[in-house]
Amino acid sequence: MKRKIHIVFLFMVFGFVVNAQEVRYEIDSLLHLYNGNNRTTRILLQLGSTFSIRNADSAFMFSEMAYAEAIKTNDVKSMAEATFYSGYAKYILNRTDSSLIYFAEAEKLFTSQKDTFGIVKSVEKIGSVYYSQANYTKSAEAFMQELKLGEESDNMEVQASALNNLALIYQSDNDLETAIVQYRRALDLFEKLGNMRGKALSLVNIGEVHKIQKNFTEAINNYRAAERLCIEFDIKDILPYCQTNIGEVLIHSGDELNAEKNVLAAIKGFTEQNNHIGLAESYNNLGEIDLSRKRYADAVKNFEQSNKYAQKIAYSANIKENYKFLAVAHEKLGNFRQAYDFQKRASTLQDSLSELKNAQIINQLKLNYESEKKDRKIELQEITIEKQSNRLVLLLVTVILFVVFIVVVFILNRTKTSAYKKLVRKNLEIIKSEEELKVAQKQLNMLVSESNKHIVTPILMPEDSNLNPLPEQILVTEVLDEHKEERRQIIPEAEKELFLKEMERLINEQKIFLQKDISINKIAELLQTNSLYTSHLINTHFGMNFNNV
Numbered sequence: 001m002k003r004k005i006h007i008v009f010l011f012m013v014f015g016f017v018v019n020a021q022e023v024r025y026e027i028d029s030l031l032h033l034y035n036g037n038n039r040t041t042r043i044l045l046q047l048g049s050t051f052s053i054r055n056a057d058s059a060f061m062f063s064e065m066a067y068a069e070a071i072k073t074n075d076v077k078s079m080a081e082a083t084f085y086s087g088y089a090k091y092i093l094n095r096t097d098s099s100l101i102y103f104a105e106a107e108k109l110f111t112s113q114k115d116t117f118g119i120v121k122s123v124e125k126i127g128s129v130y131y132s133q134a135n136y137t138k139s140a141e142a143f144m145q146e147l148k149l150g151e152e153s154d155n156m157e158v159q160a161s162a163l164n165n166l167a168l169i170y171q172s173d174n175d176l177e178t179a180i181v182q183y184r185r186a187l188d189l190f191e192k193l194g195n196m197r198g199k200a201l202s203l204v205n206i207g208e209v210h211k212i213q214k215n216f217t218e219a220i221n222n223y224r225a226a227e228r229l230c231i232e233f234d235i236k237d238i239l240p241y242c243q244t245n246i247g248e249v250l251i252h253s254g255d256e257l258n259a260e261k262n263v264l265a266a267i268k269g270f271t272e273q274n275n276h277i278g279l280a281e282s283y284n285n286l287g288e289i290d291l292s293r294k295r296y297a298d299a300v301k302n303f304e305q306s307n308k309y310a311q312k313i314a315y316s317a318n319i320k321e322n323y324k325f326l327a328v329a330h331e332k333l334g335n336f337r338q339a340y341d342f343q344k345r346a347s348t349l350q351d352s353l354s355e356l357k358n359a360q361i362i363n364q365l366k367l368n369y370e371s372e373k374k375d376r377k378i379e380l381q382e383i384t385i386e387k388q389s390n391r392l393v394l395l396l397v398t399v400i401l402f403v404v405f406i407v408v409v410f411i412l413n414r415t416k417t418s419a420y421k422k423l424v425r426k427n428l429e430i431i432k433s434e435e436e437l438k439v440a441q442k443q444l445n446m447l448v449s450e451s452n453k454h455i456v457t458p459i460l461m462p463e464d465s466n467l468n469p470l471p472e473q474i475l476v477t478e479v480l481d482e483h484k485e486e487r488r489q490i491i492p493e494a495e496k497e498l499f500l501k502e503m504e505r506l507i508n509e510q511k512i513f514l515q516k517d518i519s520i521n522k523i524a525e526l527l528q529t530n531s532l533y534t535s536h537l538i539n540t541h542f543g544m545n546f547n548n549v
Helices: 006-013 020-030 039-054 056-072 076-092 096-112 116-132 136-152 156-172 176-193 196-212 216-232 239-253 256-273 276-292 296-312 316-333 336-454 471-490 493-508 520-526 531-542
Strands: none
Touching (some): 039 056, 056 076, 096 116, 116 136, 116 156, 136 156, 156 176, 156 196, 176 196, 196 216, 216 239, 239 256, 256 276, 276 296, 296 316, 316 336, 493 520, 520 531
C-alpha cells in the first residue's frame, strides 16, 4: 500500500510554518529587511502570517488589508510581503491559479526593491504551486531559477533548499536515483552550514525515497537519524514527521505495536503545533494500523478524524484515500450501504480530481495564452513607442539641420554682400584715382607743353648798361613775366609756405649761401623739389633771382 504524502514533504521542503514558534520565525525571516514606520501595516502582516496555516481566509483578509495600508504610504517592500502572504493563503485554500498570480506579482515587487531573499521565496512558492498542479516542467524551471539565485548570491542555504526542491521533482517523476543524489547534495550543504534543521529535513526526504523503493531498512535508518537530530537540537516541527513516517515503515515491516507508538507520538506533536496537514496524515496512518490489526471500528474513527482535518485545508488526495479506507472498514463491519456510499464518494472525488486537473491544465494554457498576448501587446506598444521616438528624433534632427542650413546661408549671404560692397567701393576708389591721375597727367602735360613753348633764354645786359632794351627784349621780358605768373599759380599756398620755411632755415641756420658750390639745383634737391619751383620761390618771395641772392 503506497502512501501519498508528498504534499506533507512539500510543505516541509518549502519551509512553511506549522506551529506558533515557527510562525514567529517565518515573520522574522520575511520581515528581516522591513524598515517601514507604518505600525498598522506591520501588525497586519504579522496577522496574515500567523493565520496562514490555521485560517487561510483570515490570513488572506489581513494580507489584503496590509497591502491597502502599504499603498497609502507607497511602501513597496510591505506591498511585496502582503502580496506574498495573499498568495500563500490562496495556496493553502487550494486556489492555485490565484496563488500563482500573487506570487508572480510579489516576485516583481521584490525585484524592484532588489530584495534577493524575497525573490527567492517568491520563486520557490511559484515552483511549489506548479508542483501541486503536477506541472513538473514549470516547477523545475522555478527551482532551477532558485538554485541560480543561490549560486549568484553565494548563499549555500538557498542552494540546498533548491536542490531539495529539484529532488522532489525527480522523485515525483519516478527518477528516484537522481532524486537521492540531489537530496544528498542538499544534505552536504546543510552539514557545511551547520543547519541541523535542513539536515534533518534532507534525511527525511532521503528516507521517503527509500520507502517508495520499498527499501525499508534504509528508509527507517534515515528517519531515525533525522529523529535523533530533532531531539538533540529541539527541532519540534520536523520531529512529528519523523515519527509518523517511522510508524508507516513499521506497518509495512509488520511491527504494528511500535508503529502505533510512533504515530501516536506524532499526533501529539502535530496537535501541539495545530498542524492540520500532519494530523490528517497521522490519523490516516493510525487508521491503517487499526485495519491491519482488524480493529475496524477504531479504524473508522481514525479515518473520520483524518478526514475532518483534511477537509479543513481542502486536502483532496487525503480525503479520497480516507473514503477508500472507510469503504473497506465499513465493508468489514458489514455496513455495506455505508461502504457503498464511501466508495461512491471516493469515485466521485476521483472524477472531480480528474476534472480539476483538466481544469487546471486548461487554466494554465489560458494563463499562458493571456500572458503571451499581454507580452505581445506590450511588445507592440514598445515597438510603436520606439517608432514614434525615432520619428520624433528624425524630425528634431531635420529641424536642427534646416536651422543650421538657414544660418549658414544667411552668414554666407552677409559675407558675400559685405565683400561685394567692399569690392564696389574699391573699384570706385580705383576709378576715381584713375580719373584724378588722368587729370593730373593732362595738367602736367599741358604745363610741360606750355613751359617748353614759352621759356626762352633771356638776353642779359650789364647792370650798368644804360641802354634801352630792344623791342625783341621787351617781348621776351613780357613773356617771362607772364610765365612767372603761371608758375606762381602752380604751387599751392600751403606747400609754398612749407618750402619758404625750409628755405629760410637753410639760409639762416645752415648758411648755404656761404658754400662755394651752391647752385639752384642743389637748393632744389635740399627742398626736395625741382629747380623751376625753387627759382620761382626765390623770385616771388625775395624779389630777385638766384644769382642776386
